[in-house]
Amino acid sequence: MNHKLLYTLIIILTFNFTGNSQEREIASGTKQFNKYAFVDSQKIFLKVAEAGYESSELFSKLGDAFYYNADYSEAQTWYDKLVEKYPSEVTPDQYFRYAQALRANKEYDKSVEMISRYKDMMNTEDANYYNGSSAEVRTGYVNGTYEIEKLNVNSVGYSDFAPSFYGEQILFASTRDTGSMSTRIHKWNNQPFLDLYSANVENDGQVRQATKLKGSVNTEFHESTAVLSADGNTLYFTRNNFTKDQYRSDSKRTNKLKLYKSIRDKNGEFGVASELPFNSDSFSTAHPALSPDGKVLYFASDRDGTFGESDIWKVTVDESGNYSSPENLGTSVNTPGRETFPFVDNNGKLYFSTDGRGGLGGLDVYSFDSEKNEITNLGEPINSTSDDFTFIYNTESETGYFASNRANDPLDDDIYQFIRTACESRVTILVVDKATGEPLNKSLVGVRDLDNELLVSGETESPNASYLFENPSCDADYFVRAEKEGYSTAEKLINVPKESSDVTVVIELEPAITTIPPDFDLGKLINPIYFDFDKSNIRSDAAVELAKIIEVLKEYPELRIDVRSHTDSRGVDAYNLSLSERRNQSTINYIIEKGGIAKERLSGRGYGETELLNKCSNGVKCSEEDHQLNRRSEFIVQDY
Known part of the structure; x- marks a missing residue:
């Protein structure tokens, strides 16, 4: 492809690069769970697991606990166990958090696999949330969507690229043969050398006819990638090292690229070009771009000090036209790959193409916000799996042009026009008490992207505990997390549609128990304890739940509990009373023997069917779910 000629005229190297995952900002402090909020949940669950007990709930709670505390190594350990032993019980959110933990531990391939499972469960079709080690290439990642159309001015079988704003026209480079009697052919690709052409832009944004640029800019060698000064009198452009009719090369006989400047004469044509003083015969300097005020000139180069x-x-x-020493933009922009074809819009935002990041393939167009030090992949449809480059953008009309070889032979580039449709969505976040529905003003809210990067945060405001997230990206997913003292942290996945939308999300926070009140039933904090039919021995699943009760008793050495066992109404009343008594004694003995808990801290008895919670008494037809409410174990806290 001819744009690659403008990197080097001999060999084009390919370079695969995977960016390091960024560190995540995670809210500090212990995040206690809904049910075990009055104790250190990690400590309790960890002790239960270390005692050899296993369950999906145990592993998921531990994974989540360490995840929320940014201990990704430990989080991965427990998510590993969860996914390996209980795959059918893993939720989409847990796959997502597992993927984040894996990425933090640099296990990128496995992270991609977990994201794929997450997306399958969420029924999402977009396959570009994660690509290698980066999530930068999501479709619709930027604010707005793009509609693209190939220009009619493109020549079939020849390369057309490097569009540039040229007053009311555009300027571009092409290998087309305009009918001269003698056409010079470049041996590398058997195409004519590049020249600069101008063309009128019609009302629909289309460009249909082109004329070779008049004046002395075009020569028998390559000219390309030009930029016009704001006053329209100075043209910077790229050319082979060909000055004053002399064709120069480096020690390896390679002809490098140089930047040239031409001044418009009184006839409106550009005169003989002069090369810029920071060129060299030993490296390439090419592809100029000007800041809006014309005081900064950007370019691509492989000079000493280049990272890739x-x-x-x-x-x-300066005002006299003098240039400072060249300055590398640094690792915020540059990678071990190839960064090239810069452009700066009227707001000062830098755009460029690179193959050194986790893009869709080939060269991808990125933007760089220097104030935020933020790199953004423009996503589809600007980018594709082919080379996409020489992007230019008019911020006022929200239109522009770029080049790509997506539809052709790799040596045949075409220019595309685009129009950007802005996304003006808003996300309103409401935080309420789950039990009462009352708004929780001054709750802390954080919005994170799928890289778990904190994008915005703040407090909910009166009167309805709302927080406004403005200017979200179109067709993007976010995780919204809410927390408040005295409540358990919660988060929710939201999607912002492609079209402008007002999205409202309600996050319900459950009150956290900070002390254990008398008469509180610890049985509410565990899953139901089941016994086999007509049996009173402790099953393995019940042992996991009782292990939690044991750890609470160890954590609170003064705590005493009264164990109460109940049955449903089915069966003979006297038998149910006797069965519940046996089960009660079995439960107490297990806590004493397995947990090493002093006998005097425990009391209890069986109640049979004497304390039903609903209408399901003898002779009343009830569902299994209704009967289950009555088959329960209670662990009532006594004064301590």
């Missing part, structure tokens, strides 16, 4: 195959550099331009 080529980097984005800049120089300042």
Whole structure:
């Protein structure tokens, strides 16, 4: 492809690079769970697990506990066990958190696999949330969507690329043969050399006819990637190292690229070009871009100090037209790959193409916000699995152009026009008490992307405990997390549609118990304890639940509990009373023997069917679920 000629005229190297995952900001402090909020949940669950008990709930709670505390290594350990032993019980959110833990531990391939499972369970079709080690290439990641159309001015079988704003026209590079008697053919790709062409832009944004740029800019060698100064009188462009009719090369006989400047004469044509002083015969300097005020000139180069195959550099331009020493933009922009084809819009945002990040394939277009130090992949449809480059954008009309070889032979680039449709969505977050529905003003809210990066945060405001997340990305997923002292932390996945939308999400927080009140039933904190039919021995699933009660008793050495066992109404009353008594004694003995709990801290008896919680008494037809409410074990806290 001819745009690759403009990197080097001999060999194009390919370079695969996977970016390191970024560190995540996680809210500090112990995040206690809904049910075990009055104790250190990690400590209790960890002790139960270390005692050899296993359950999906145990592993998921431990994984979540360590995840929320940013201990991703421990979180991965427990998510590993959860996914391996209880795959059918893993929730989408747990797959998501597992993937994040894996990414933090640099297990990128497995992380991608878990994200795939998450997306399958969520029924999402977008396959670009994760690509290698980066989530930068999501479709619709930027605010807004793009509609693209190939320009009619493209020549079939030839390369057309590097569009540039040229007053009311556009300027671009092409290998087309405009009918000269003698056409020079480049040996590398058997195409004519590049020249600069201008063309009128019609009302529909289309460009249908082109004329070779008049004046002295075009030569018998390559000219391309030009930028016009704001006053329209100076043209910077790229050319082979060909100055004053002399064709120069480096020690390896490679002809490098250089930047040139041409001034418009009184006839409106650009005169003989002069090369810029920071060029060299030993490296390439190419693809100019100007800041809106014309005081900074950006370009691509592989000069000494370059991190990869080529980097984005800049120089300042003073009022006399003098240039500062070239400055590398650094690792915020540049990678060990190839950064090239810069452009700066009217707001000062830098755009460029690179193959050094986790993109869709080939060169992808990225933007760089220097104030936020933020890199953004523009996503589809601007980017594709082919090379996408020489992106330019008019911020006022929200239209622009770029080049790509997505539809052609790799040597045949085409120019596309695009229009950006802005997404003006808003997300209103409401935080309420789950039990009462009352708004929880001054709750802390954080919005995170799927990389778990904290995007915005703040407090909910009166009167309805609302927080407004403005300017979210179109067609994007976010995790919204809410927390408040005295309540358990909760989060919810939300999706912002492609179209402009007002999205409202309600997060319900459960009150956290900070002390254990008298008469509180610890049985509410565990899953039901089941016994086999007509049996009173402790089953393995019941042992996991009793292990939690044991750990609470160990955590609170002064705590005393009264164990109460109940049955449903089915069967003979006297038999149910006797059965519940045997089960009660079996439960107490297990806690004493397995947990090492002093006998005097425990009391209890069986109540049979004497304390039903509903209407399901003898002779009343009830569902199994209704009967289950009555078959329960209670662990009532006594004064301590």
